[in-house]
Amino acid sequence: MKQYDLETLRSSVLFQDVPLVLLDQLITHGSKRRLARGETLFVQGDKALCLYVVLDGWVKLSRLKQSGEDIVVAVYTKGESFGEAAALMGGIYPVTVEAAEDSIVYQVSAKNISEAIRTNPDLAMAMLAATFRHNHELVLEIEDIKGHTAAQRLATFLVALAPVTHGPCSFALPYDKGLIAARLGMKPESLSRSFANLRANGVTVQRGNVTVNDLDTLKALINAERGPKQKPIPHT
Amino acid sequence: MKQYDLETLRSSVLFQDVPLVLLDQLITHGSKRRLARGETLFVQGDKALCLYVVLDGWVKLSRLKQSGEDIVVAVYTKGESFGEAAALMGGIYPVTVEAAEDSIVYQVSAKNISEAIRTNPDLAMAMLAATFRHNHELVLEIEDIKGHTAAQRLATFLVALAPVTHGPCSFALPYDKGLIAARLGMKPESLSRSFANLRANGVTVQRGNVTVNDLDTLKALINAERGPKQKPIPHT
DNA sequence: CGGCTTGTTGATCCCCGTCAATGCCGGTGG
DNA sequence: CCACCGGCATTGACGGGGATCAACAAGCCG
Numbered sequence: 001m002k003q004y005d006l007e008t009l010r011s012s013v014l015f016q017d018v019p020l021v022l023l024d025q026l027i028t029h030g031s032k033r034r035l036a037r038g039e040t041l042f043v044q045g046d047k048a049l050c051l052y053v054v055l056d057g058w059v060k061l062s063r064l065k066q067s068g069e070d071i072v073v074a075v076y077t078k079g080e081s082f083g084e085a086a087a088l089m090g091g092i093y094p095v096t097v098e099a100a101e102d103s104i105v106y107q108v109s110a111k112n113i114s115e116a117i118r119t120n121p122d123l124a125m126a127m128l129a130a131t132f133r134h135n136h137e138l139v140l141e142i143e144d145i146k147g148h149t150a151a152q153r154l155a156t157f158l159v160a161l162a163p164v165t166h167g168p169c170s171f172a173l174p175y176d177k178g179l180i181a182a183r184l185g186m187k188p189e190s191l192s193r194s195f196a197n198l199r200a201n202g203v204t205v206q207r208g209n210v211t212v213n214d215l216d217t218l219k220a221l222i223n224a225e226r227g228p229k230q231k232p233i234p235h236t
Numbered sequence: 237m238k239q240y241d242l243e244t245l246r247s248s249v250l251f252q253d254v255p256l257v258l259l260d261q262l263i264t265h266g267s268k269r270r271l272a273r274g275e276t277l278f279v280q281g282d283k284a285l286c287l288y289v290v291l292d293g294w295v296k297l298s299r300l301k302q303s304g305e306d307i308v309v310a311v312y313t314k315g316e317s318f319g320e321a322a323a324l325m326g327g328i329y330p331v332t333v334e335a336a337e338d339s340i341v342y343q344v345s346a347k348n349i350s351e352a353i354r355t356n357p358d359l360a361m362a363m364l365a366a367t368f369r370h371n372h373e374l375v376l377e378i379e380d381i382k383g384h385t386a387a388q389r390l391a392t393f394l395v396a397l398a399p400v401t402h403g404p405c406s407f408a409l410p411y412d413k414g415l416i417a418a419r420l421g422m423k424p425e426s427l428s429r430s431f432a433n434l435r436a437n438g439v440t441v442q443r444g445n446v447t448v449n450d451l452d453t454l455k456a457l458i459n460a461e462r463g464p465k466q467k468p469i470p471h472t
Numbered sequence: 473c474g475g476c477t478t479g480t481t482g483a484t485c486c487c488c489g490t491c492a493a494t495g496c497c498g499g500t501g502g
Numbered sequence: 503c504c505a506c507c508g509g510c511a512t513t514g515a516c517g518g519g520g521a522t523c524a525a526c527a528a529g530c531c532g
Contacts, residue, residue: 063379066459071382073375085368088361094372117360124353124360125324131367132321136330138374139309143299145381146307146421149487177511185382190488192512207497223302234513386520413479426520428480443529470481 005032005055009106012053013133014081017126026116026123030108035059035099043096048086050107054078057103058175061095062182072182074137075100077174084131088114100175145185148222153184154194155218158203162215170211199233241268241291245342248289249369250317253362262352262359266344271295271335279332284322286343290314293339294411297331298418308418311336313410320367324350336411381421384458389420390430391454394439398451406447435469 006027009015015023032055035041041052044064058077062070073095076082086093087110117124144153157180162169173180181191195205201221202213212218242263245251251259268291271277277288280300294313298306309331312318322329323346353360380389393416398405409416417427431441437457438449448454 063375065379065383071379073378085371089365089368094375114361117364118357121354121357121360124357124364125350128353128360128363128367129325131364131371132325135321135367135371135374138371138378139299139330142309142374142378142381143301143307145378147301187489188511189490189513193488196512423521424479425481425522429520432480 005104005106008055008079009053012079012081014051014053014084014130015126017122017129019122022116022120022123026112027106027108029112030106033105033107035103035105037099037102039099041097041099041105042093044093046093048083048089048091048093048110050109051081051083051087051113052097052108053081053106055104055106058100059097059103059105060100060179061097063095070096071185072179075175075179075183081130084127088117088127100179150184150186150190151194151197152222152224153186154191154198155222157184158198158210158212159215159218159222161210162212164215166215168211168213169215170209173205173208173210196233241340241342244291244314245289248315248317250287250289250320250366251362253365255358258352258356258359262348263342263344265348266342269341269343271339271341273335273338275335277333277335277341278329280329282329284319284325284327284329284346286345287317287319287323287349288333288344289317289342291340291342294336295333295339295341296336296415297333299331306332308415311411311415311419317366320363324353324363336415386420386422386426387430387433388458388460389422390427391434391458393420394434394446394448395451395454395458397446398448400451402451404447404449405451406445409441409444409446432469 009027010020010023015026018026033041035057041059054076056078058075059082060075061073061082063073064070074082082095082097083093085091090110113123113127117127144156148156161171161174163171177191178188181188184191186194195203198218198221201217203218204211245263246256246259254262269277271293277295290312292314294311295318296311297309297318299309300306310318318331318333319329321327326346349359349363353363380392384392397407397410399407413427414424417424420427422430431439434454434457437453439454440447
């Protein structure tokens with residue numbers, strides 16, 4: 001286990017509140033796992049034996065609907081975790097997980113964790129905290145879907161992705177536009193049109209690279225009432 | 237504390253996995269609280285000191301958006317709980333809670349619970365289980381919003397509300413249609429039209445009383461591909 | 473009775489999904 | 503080296519679902 005990965009684990013959402021000594025002891029039972037882009041980690045319905053922390057890359061969580069299509073529940077990257085619920089309760093995974101890019105995940109047996117929880121209340125509180133955070137994210141997501149247009153949701157996504165919080169910036173999109181669209185609950189065509197709308201607000205895209213003239217303009221857009229229709233500006 | 241309320245607490249989502257002796261000891265520190273319809277329990281931003289279990293009635297959880305309107309996050313009834321996250325983490329409530337009907341809630345100080353968690357791992361596991369369940373509900377809700385029409389969401393709501401699982405039935409709507417609409421993420425006008433659509437599938441409404449000819453017909457509707465437009469049938 | 477709230481209905485608009493055509497890019501094989 | 507091809511992104515045309523605005527009916531309570 002490299003020092004760098006240790007740092008990632010220590011600052012992960014799941015483990016950030018766990019005392020260091022306890023954590024170091026916990027993760028001796030885990031193992032690193034590499035995933036090639038497109039590789040499946042587990043599928044919906046599998047018996048849940050492990051929980052995971054993303055060390056690098058991006059992984060996609062999706063649910064298979066009866067109608068056949070699958071909908072994207074979340075896309076996680078470095079420091080985020082998944083599978084805690086199913087694994088600790090000894091159930092089955094409610095989602096399918098696959099790598100959206102070449103990725104590395106850290107895998108911990110649920111049995112070890114749940115034993116540790118029983119003997120260490122701090123760990124229990126830390127796990128509760130992590131779950132509550134997940135919970136809060138979901139509530140925000142519901143709020144987002146119910147009250148925003150596609151362009152506003154895209155703006156939210158970009159703001160979260162930006163390396164700074166104010167002024168101009170430029171960064172790369174982490175994965176395919178198709179997956180971004182699914183993550184935002186829309187079709188690729190709508191994503192394209194949303195980008196076109198944002199062009200009028202100082203957002204340009206060139207081959208997976210985004211440039212934002214002013215992040216505050218974007219933030220204002222998110223909270224704005226559905227503004228008057230704006231003309232999309234043609235590509236390039 | 238009446239025997240009846242004790243039963244409700246013991247079978248509540250939050251406490252159902254907690255050993256009886258421990259639970260009985262826990263709730264000696266709590267208190268019952270009556271809410272008149274429309275009364276506010278706490279508002280978004282309040283310091284979170286207690287968590288709550290609904291003993292009777294219906295309470296509404298909503299979030300105030302910057303744009304002024306508030307959106308309904310959830311509506312809870314007997315046996316459901318809220319405020320665990322904020323209270324245990326010592327934060328502030330992220331939502332406003334008010335009674336949608338005359339209601340009774342059970343109020344437990346977070347300090348007592350978190351002390352109990354530290355000394356009793358079973359309680360920790362039970363709380364984790366409750367939170368995970370809550371989590372799963374939220375995921376289902378997201379799935380519901382993303383993939384269903386207004387009429388399908390209404391059908392889901394009615395099926396969950398029905399006192400039986402098959403065949404015909406009749407029951408009362410628990411609260412205002414306006415709130416039902418908000419709960420389902422739509423406007424009152426749309427709810428009205430959704431009811432009109434369901435009339436063709438054996439659903440009639442008369443002053444807050446719903447009659448369903450066949451619940452299985454409704455369930456089939458929920459999973460159906462977006463069927464061909466059906467003519468709404470006029471009211472009465 | 474007359475105001476007030478709540479629910480229904482109609483007309484219209486806008487966002488987004490669908491279907492289809494085109495353009496851009498990377499990879500493959502002659 | 504370049505022609506060809508398949509996948510992804512963009513753009514246009516069209517339709518449907520729900521929001522909005524407005525009118526109206528039905529209870530409720532003074």
